[in-house]
Amino acid sequence: MPTTTGMKGCGYYDANSREQRSASQAFLPWLETAIADLPDPPLHQQSWNLLDIGSSEGANAIYTTERLISALREKSDLPIWALFDDLPTNDFNQMFLNLFPAGKSVLAANDVYTAAIGGSAFGRLVPPASLHVATTFNAIGFFETRPAAPLPGFILPMLPNPNAPREGVQVTEDELIPFQEQAHQDLCHFYRARAAELVPGGKLLVQIFGRDEIHSTGHGICDVLSDALLDFVEADMLPRTFYEEFLFPASYRNTAELVAPIENEPDLTATFRIDQVAARDVPVPFNDAFAENEDRAAWAKSYTGFLRAFTEPVLAAALPDDLPQENTVEKIYQRIDRLLQDHPDRYEFHFISIATLLTRL
Ligand SMILES: C[S@@+](CC[C@H](N)C(=O)[O-])C[C@H]1O[C@@H](n2cnc3c(N)ncnc32)[C@H](O)[C@@H]1O
Incomplete structure (x- = not known):
């Protein structure tokens, strides 16, 4: 079973994902330039x-696809299929509203056809040798399935942030091994599926939230979520076993881990050429606004909205049914907002966007 049912729907993700757009935009020029060389x-x-x-609800995906269509149109007038995939549980209604506002296609350039596909990134999505360009942004950091290993001392398979220590939060290097192995296997599955689908000379741009030598995208967001959950445990509003069993099912890789399958798995080494690989600490719109207006409440509200858009479906699905308080989900995000307002330094957030551009040989 996939580890998420998608993002918070009905336009919520679209309205709270300027940060993800910033993270993908950082690497689009690689692909826009490479499109000129497509056979x-x-x-x-x-x-x-x-x-x-x-692609989630589609606003960011349509934006990136429009830019790629412009690059392709510099090259040729051939008709274009623009395909958008997500898990079958994604809010595809919102995606179609975004693709056809007022009933008319938003990708209005001549001869562009659109379709949506339900299916997992880690399996095959289209027929063999049918794609010229494949992209993925901020998506394949989610595990394919939930690793079976326990991780009682934190909610993320990562060493806790030394800048946000809390009693009882602890992870050992050994505990992380099964998660690291699965993260590697997930990428192998992803690359093998794309190897089958791309034509020779086709391009694959893979971008995800990750980490560099200094920061992890998981810092700040998972610290504040963990602190809010522990506050609820300490107030007897959540059972401790919930905290011990809850896992935010994401891996925050570095660039070496991103390209390790291509460098180390012989079938993938023979199938892809690595054209680019990099990590960037990208601009975060809510941090930029805070630096300008010093409005803590506005910063906390935007930060909470951003966090809620991708964590709420996972959290809501994991919460037990018989909790002492109603609206526990709402209250957890209210607590997160409060913690952010009170301790902005503790939950400092950096978006480390990592990416690679590959050519199918
Ligand atoms: C944070 S959103 C990114 C949306 C968009 N690409 C962007 O950059 O704004 C992550 C998306 O990945 C999807 N996702 C997670 N696991 C997936 C999988 N195994 N296969 C396909 N999509 C997946 C989620 O459903 C969600 O819509």
Whole structure:
């Protein structure tokens, strides 16, 4: 079973994901430039076929696809298939509203056709050798399935942030091993599926939330979520076993881990060339606004909205049914907002966006 049912729907993710757009924008120029070198499709394949994987409600995915279509149109007038994938539980209604506001296609350039695909990034999504360009942004950091290993001392499979210590929060290097092994296997599955789907010369841009030598994208967001859950445990509003069993099912990789399957797995080394790989500490719109206006309440509200858009479906699905208080989910996010307002330094957030651009050989 996938580890998330998608993002918080009905337009909430779209309205609270400027940070993810900033993280993908940092690497789009790689692909816009590389599109100039795409080999022309063979005569029997009379279209350019683009697939974005993990598109959520679509606002960010449509933005990136529009930019790629502009780059392709510099090259040729061939018809274009713009395909958008996410898990079957994603809010595809919102995606179609975004694709067809007022009933008219937003990707209005001549001869662009759109379709949505329900399926997992870690499996096959389209027929063999049918894609010219595949992209994925901020999506494949979610584990394919929940690793079976326990992690009672924290909610994220990562060493806790030394800048936000809390009694009882602890993880050992050994505890992390099964999660690191699964993160590697997940990437192997992802790359193998794309290897089958891309034509020779096709391009694959993979971008995810990650970590560098100094920061992890998981710091700040998981610290404040963990602190709020522990506050609820200490107030007897959540059982301790809930904290011990709850896991935010994401891996925050570094660039070495991102390309390790291509460098170390012989079938993948023979299938892909690594054109680019980098990590960037990208601008975070809510931090930039805070630096300008010093408005803590506004910063905490935007930070909470950003965090809520991708954590609420996972948290809501994990909470027990028989809790002493109603609206526990709402109260947890209120607590998060309060903690952020009271301790902005403790929950400092950096978005470390990591990416690689690959060519299918
Ligand atoms: C944070 S959103 C990113 C949305 C968009 N790409 C962006 O950058 O704003 C992550 C998306 O990945 C999707 N996702 C998670 N696991 C997935 C999987 N195994 N296959 C396909 N999509 C997945 C989620 O459902 C969610 O819509």
